[in-house]
Amino acid sequence: MVFEILSYGFMHRALISGIAIALMCSIVGLFLVLRRYSLFGDALAHAAFGGIAAGLFFGIYPIWVAFGVSVSSALGLTKIRQKFQISGDATVAILLSSGLAVGVVLISLSGGFTVDIFSFLFGSILLVSLENTILILGLAGSILIIILLLYRQLVYTTFNEEQAKVSGIPVEKLNYLLVTIAGITVVSSMQLVGILLISSLIVIPNVTAMLFSRGFKQTAILSMTFAVSSVVTGILASYTFNIAPGGMIVLISIVIFSVSLGIKSAGLIKNKTIIPSIKQV
Amino acid sequence: MLMKVVEIENLTVDYQGILALDKVNFSVESKDFLGIIGPNGAGKTTLFSCMLGLLNNYKGEIRFFGTSIKKSKKYLGQIGYVPQKPAFEKNFPATISEVVGMGLTKNSKKDKIDEVLQKVWLHELSHRRIGDLSGGQQQRVFIAKALVNDPQILILDEPVTGIDSQSKELFYQILLDLNQKENITIIWSSHDLDAVAKLASKVACLNRTLFFHGISEEFFHNEDLLKMYSESSMQMHMHHHED
């Protein structure tokens, strides 16, 4: 049966872009989670939702509006955070609700929910056109290359900003770069995984990987493996049972996480805490 | 003649009304082992923040190797820094080797990591996760990280707080070797007068202003200076209630 599924062109596209999305979300997510930005992806997705609604309302290609809104809110949020010392979770909450508010108002004005909006919210394998697949591959490739090139600086800055600064690393520029990448990642992944579920793909594989690994590289590789397995299985299951792919992908990653927790608490691997907690200075 | 590697002139820092440093002047010569002593709140960390380019709104002038740090940040490549309390996520997934390797600049070699871990007696733990080490071992990891680029100057901010006496001895031995065998200039802030008396060749005595800077023996053999130091520390303790 799997062979039959794999003979469809749209499934090829969904799987290929799904794998690219999984790789991108897990590596970008690792940096976000370790910087305690776990919900940042969620906030950007909600802002992007406002962008999608605006695009549909004004008849501009919605994905491009979403890219613009997502990246500019990511940069804006970072700037506000640096300038006014408002705590991270509060700024995330503000962005999250304002994006959603803009979206809901515009949707009401244009006469209610459409199929388009529904698939943006929960993801769809049919949305991934050839054009989109190429776009996603290009963006994911560039993002992975950038991260690979700046790997040491990004890890260092995430580990300790002050020490990174003293080593001459341009910390502020890197922070802006990282949030821009996060904005692009969220919008590229939105069509497949859905706005409401994107943050789980950013967070869950990383938290699972951190249960098992000691080093950064090891965590990144494990997390990518978990993410790719969840996405591939999720897409296949989504087609087979006709369920929105986002939901399926997230459920599978939660199953992997739960099984890992079980293995862990059975004491097969020692290491106590899961959620990172910062040392108070 | 020994070269002046650091020159500080009239350094003044005002934290919106709190004068943390007041017209501080001193210089550090190549191969010095300078102990900076001063009570809590004396301005030691503030002084280092200025020297490292982390704090920019100071008055006065700071020069490394003859060049103002406002002109060029190149000097940072010659400096290893061990912070007072290196804050990081307790569960940050990074091995000891990875943490030490973060300090590597592009053109340095990978086997440098093992070499510096050997210097701080940690090479056998290189695959452990940083958060799983004891406080004393973590401090040694950060020394190794500070050494990985072969710095000319090592700056350490009270690096032995909360470390048992045995680890302290090891730590001090490591510092002495670095200074004497490898000719690294050391600038080290501490509350521990005994240790400074034993290790440092020069002493700077800071309490918002700098009221002594010179040869270590001169300070520790001068009853008046010692008395003045302890009195000013007492005063500081009464005015400041922070840890």
Ligand SMILES: Nc1ncnc2c1ncn2[C@@H]1O[C@H](COP(=O)(O)OP(=O)(O)OP(=O)(O)O)[C@@H](O)[C@H]1O
């Ligand atoms: N960011 C800041 N904002 C305002 N005041 C500050 C700030 N940092 C330090 N201070 C004040 O400046 C003075 C010097 O502080 P600093 O941390 O440099 O002292 P220290 O010598 O390192 O003390 P300790 O021995 O406790 O580490 C203190 O009075 C402190 O309260």
Ligand SMILES: [Mg+2]
């Ligand atoms: Mg201090």
